[in-house]
Amino acid sequence: MERAVLIPAAIDPVLPPSGSRPHTLAGTSMGTGWSARFMVPPSAPPGLEGGLRRLLQAELDLVVAQMSHWEPDSLLSRFNAAPAGSWIDLPDAFYDVIDYALRVRDDTHGAYDPAAGALVNLWGFGPVRRYDQAGFYAPAADAVAAVMAQRGAARVELDRERRRLLQPGGALLDLSSVAKGYAVDRLTLCLDRHGLRHHVVEAGGELRGAGVKEDGQPWWVEVEGVPDADTPQAVVALHGLAIATSGDYRRYFEPVQGRRASHTLDPRTGWPIAHDTASVTVLAPTCMAADALSTALTVLGPEDGLAFAEERAIAARFLVRRSAGLVESSSSAWRQLLE
Incomplete structure (x- = not known):
């Protein structure tokens, strides 16, 4: 089976300056690794790469300090x-993230909710009483109902x-379903500020790309697949695009009422999603959007989620578990990127 190839409609033909050389920086943050590959023009000042690593790490450290x-x-x-009734003044980074997250909450009628931390903790996917630690057990229905009742009376509001x-x-x-994508955006903006537009x-x-490599080729990445699935995955030209995938195979335990309990919870019900969506991948101009929307579409599911993506021209691909294997569906915006 041939690989599908996705390419944005608009490609900037400008190449890196003659004599540019590739460079890679990497580190750790937010419990995972990060990397940046970029073309360094010959006009770059000596030692730029070493200083850049500190600057990129500082961008990530800022996200952790505000949003972890x-x-x-x-x-x-x-x-x-904070006590009830407290108003918390927000720095720019935190404001940008919570503003976008709450807009997605409202747009999805609560299928996505950045204030679902109590549910995340209850199901063992937060920082304490973890699902993968000894002694953990799935919450009973009355415990879920109690948290849902408390959440209903505690709706956060943003004074824009x-x-x-x-x-x-x-x-x-x-x-956690939006801050990592935002952190990726901060990395790309940091490189842009230093004249490194090809990266x-x-x-x-989760990834975001811009410009091209020294040979004029875009930054090709493979779309994340589901483990143990033998279907070839599409490749994407990350040229002015970001990509994020939400999958039920990353953090889960089983069984709960005979089903896998994924870390993707439905804030409207208080329970893990139950419609067999294995993964949703979203392509978007920013990684913050791709990150949040991949989670929102996963909660909405293959029917409502696909309809949501169609209405808003979101490039999304769904993989759904069926008895015969994984079934793929995609939005029109996704298919329009296919070569």
Whole structure:
């Protein structure tokens, strides 16, 4: 079977300056690895690469300091611990992320919710009482109902004019489905600021690319597949595009009522998704959007999610588990990228 190839309609033909050389930087952050590959023009100042590594790491450290639910001193953790009625002033990075996340929440009528941290913790996918630790057990239905009732009375609200966030009391933010994508965007913007417009950056499997390599080829990446599936995966030219995949194979336990309990929870029900979606991949101009939308579409499922993607021209691919194997479906915007 031939591989599908996805290429954006608009390709900037400008090549890296003659004599540019490839360089790679890498490190760790947010419990995963990150990397940046870029073309260094001959006009770059000596030692640029070493300074860039510190700058890129600082971008990631900023995201962790503001948005990590693992760090007790992060801004997110301080918001989660704030008393009811507190208004928390937001720095630009946190504001940009929560603003976008809440817009997706409203657009999906709650299928995506950055304030689902209590559910994440209850199901063992948060920083404590982990699903993969000894003694963990799946929550009972009454425990799920209790958390859902508490969440219903604790809806976070963003004051966009004053750029502040209301802690209604007991609301727990979890930005893990959007902050990593935002961090990838910060890496690419950092490279842009230093004149390195030809690059691809990655963190935890989420990527964003711009420009081309020294031979004029775009940055080719393979679309993430489902483990143990033997179907060839498409390749994408990451030229002004970002890509993110949400999958039920990353963190899960089983069985719960005879089903796999994925880390992707439906904030509307309080339970793991139950429609056999194995993965959703989204291509978007920013990695923050690809990250959040891949999660939102996974919750919505192959029918409602595909309809949502069609209405909004989102490039999305669904892989759904069926008795005969994985079944693929995709949006029109995805198919329009196919070569």
